[in-house]
Amino acid sequence: MQNSEVLQKIKNKFPDIVVEELPNALVIPKKALLDIARFLKNDMSFENCHCVTAVDRKDKLELVYHLYSTADHFMLTLKTMVPLDDLTVETVSLLWRSADWLEREVFDLFGIKFLGHPDLRRIMNPDEWTDFPLRKDFKSANLIVRPQSQGLKG
Amino acid sequence: MGELLTVNMGPQHPSTHGVLYLELKMDGEIVVDCKPHLGYLHRSIEKIAENRTYTQFIPYTDRLDYLASMNNNLCYCMAVEKLLNVPVTDRAQYLRVIIAELNRAISHLVAIGTFAQDLGAYATPLFYAFRDREKIMDLFDSICGARLTYNYMRIGGVSADIPVGTEQLIKDFIAYERKMLIEYNELLTYNVIFLARSKKIGILSKEVAANYSVSGPILRASGVKWDLRKEEPYLVYDKFDFDVPVGTNGDSWDRYKVKLDEIEQSLRIIEQAIGGIPEGNPVSKVNRVFRGTGEVYLRTENPRGELGFYLVAEGGFMPYRCKIRSPSFSNLSVLPELIKGLNISDAVCVLGSLDIVMGEIDR
Numbered sequence: 308m309q310n311s312e313v314l315q316k317i318k319n320k321f322p323d324i325v326v327e328e329l330p331n332a333l334v335i336p337k338k339a340l341l342d343i344a345r346f347l348k349n350d351m352s353f354e355n356c357h358c359v360t361a362v363d364r365k366d367k368l369e370l371v372y373h374l375y376s377t378a379d380h381f382m383l384t385l386k387t388m389v390p391l392d393d394l395t396v397e398t399v400s401l402l403w404r405s406a407d408w409l410e411r412e413v414f415d416l417f418g419i420k421f422l423g424h425p426d427l428r429r430i431m432n433p434d435e436w437t438d439f440p441l442r443k444d445f446k447s448a449n450l451i452v453r454p455q456s457q458g459l460k461g
Numbered sequence: 462m463g464e465l466l467t468v469n470m471g472p473q474h475p476s477t478h479g480v481l482y483l484e485l486k487m488d489g490e491i492v493v494d495c496k497p498h499l500g501y502l503h504r505s506i507e508k509i510a511e512n513r514t515y516t517q518f519i520p521y522t523d524r525l526d527y528l529a530s531m532n533n534n535l536c537y538c539m540a541v542e543k544l545l546n547v548p549v550t551d552r553a554q555y556l557r558v559i560i561a562e563l564n565r566a567i568s569h570l571v572a573i574g575t576f577a578q579d580l581g582a583y584a585t586p587l588f589y590a591f592r593d594r595e596k597i598m599d600l601f602d603s604i605c606g607a608r609l610t611y612n613y614m615r616i617g618g619v620s621a622d623i624p625v626g627t628e629q630l631i632k633d634f635i636a637y638e639r640k641m642l643i644e645y646n647e648l649l650t651y652n653v654i655f656l657a658r659s660k661k662i663g664i665l666s667k668e669v670a671a672n673y674s675v676s677g678p679i680l681r682a683s684g685v686k687w688d689l690r691k692e693e694p695y696l697v698y699d700k701f702d703f704d705v706p707v708g709t710n711g712d713s714w715d716r717y718k719v720k721l722d723e724i725e726q727s728l729r730i731i732e733q734a735i736g737g738i739p740e741g742n743p744v745s746k747v748n749r750v751f752r753g754t755g756e757v758y759l760r761t762e763n764p765r766g767e768l769g770f771y772l773v774a775e776g777g778f779m780p781y782r783c784k785i786r787s788p789s790f791s792n793l794s795v796l797p798e799l800i801k802g803l804n805i806s807d808a809v810c811v812l813g814s815l816d817i818v819m820g821e822i823d824r
Contacts, residue, residue, distance in 0.1 A: 405674030431500035
């Protein structure tokens with residue numbers, strides 16, 4: 308199975324949703340996430356939500372889902388962009404229970420709120436903390452950025 | 462139903478395998494609800510990764526699953542190699558397989574020993590397991606100079622070739638461990654008390670396991686024949702002949718038995734690999750500092766399940782983002798589902814059979 312195959316099936320099912328194809332990922336609009344996720348799970352055998360994470364792109368947050376299909380031996384990378392002025396996304400934890408804790412981790416480290424999540428609390432850091440440590444603008448005195456050096460040539 | 466009592470199990474508790482805090486709602490002896498609290502070992506390794514060069518981050522991966530440091534090293538190095546298209550010599554690939562399988566064997570030994578201890582078989586099985594583990598730790602000490610945090614794998618190979626005579630030591634260990642596996646079977650596997658404590662306790666069905674993204678021996682104990690080394694072979698695993706042990710019921714005893722059987726399969730892989738190590742140089746000739754672009758998600762079969770590294774590189778000397786998908790994290794998330802309705806002593810049994818390492822859960 309290829310990304311393009313999945314893309315074609317999504318296009319057939321949801322003709323009016325714009326899906327962008329990257330070399331190794333599909334980018335879907337945030338609003339359509341839950342519909343597409345439900346379609347991928349129920350109709351396309353992506354029964355394993357392997358990993359949910361986010362990447363801080365400075366002007367927006369990129370939410371990354373790795374969905375695995377055991378039957379096709381295929382790992383799909385699904386991305387959606389979350390703008391900084393609206394850090395909310397629909398949860399997929401009711402489809403894949405594994406996303407429950409993984410979404411809590413994303414909430415803890417990036418501050419993305421998952422709407423409809425059954426138990427959205429910080430998972431690693433203290434509940435009363437207000438920072439989101441994996442954002443690029445998070446600065447801590449303990450975190451010393453090493454100067455970029457060429458080091459030793461091997 | 463009487464009044465519910467809240468019992469705080471952990472963070473300091475001998476059977477939580479690290480600093481895990483379970484908030485249990487009890488009705489008498491029965492667990493009604495369980496809320497795990499994580500984070501006592503949180504060091505934000507993912508943030509540290511963004512501030513270290515690719516090579517500098519290798520020692521940090523040792524501290525994830527500290528019982529299987531070699532396997533963590535391996536997964537991270539393979540992810541960087543895939544990102545940057547670094548070639549690996551044949552000899553390094555064979556050495557990696559042997560070392561990773563040895564580490565898998567001793568990691569399962571700890572799992573078995575601590576599981577037996579959780580069930581009340583104090584000291585003896587644990588000491589037996591640690592006695593065997595000691596031999597491999599001494600071997601790793603001679604290979605890389607450390608007993609627990611090895612930092613042996615390098616991007617493009619390994620840090621040093623194995624010392625002269627290591628092959629014979631490994632062969633001796635295989636012969637020794639085979640005898641010991643018989644002993645474990647006699648001592649534990651079909652022991653009446655052991656069976657009574659672990660059979661039909663904490664049954665995990667295939668469907669629930671898939672939904673929670675459970676992997677590794679826990680998944681196989683539920684009857685799913687899924688092993689990345691077979692299904693999507695990496696390194697040179699496709700050259701070796703080995704079986705994938707599966708359980709039938711998905712209970713705590715199956716999870717124990719699958720691990721015990723996997724030790725034998727690991728020994729089989731090592732036995733085949735040790736005879737065919739090609740000549741050559743396993744030490745990489747890669748620059749210590751380099752840039753990369755692109756992104757990669759790579760998984761390997763760790764002793765506890767599928768470890769995944771998601772690396773995003775934006776052209777700098779350091780990764781832009783490094784997400785570690787740890788197997789224990791997903792395996793632990795199924796715990797509340799498993800222990801509802803069980804006795805508190807059985808909850809300890811289930812937790813022990815899940816074989817978690819908090820280092821890679823909290824990261």
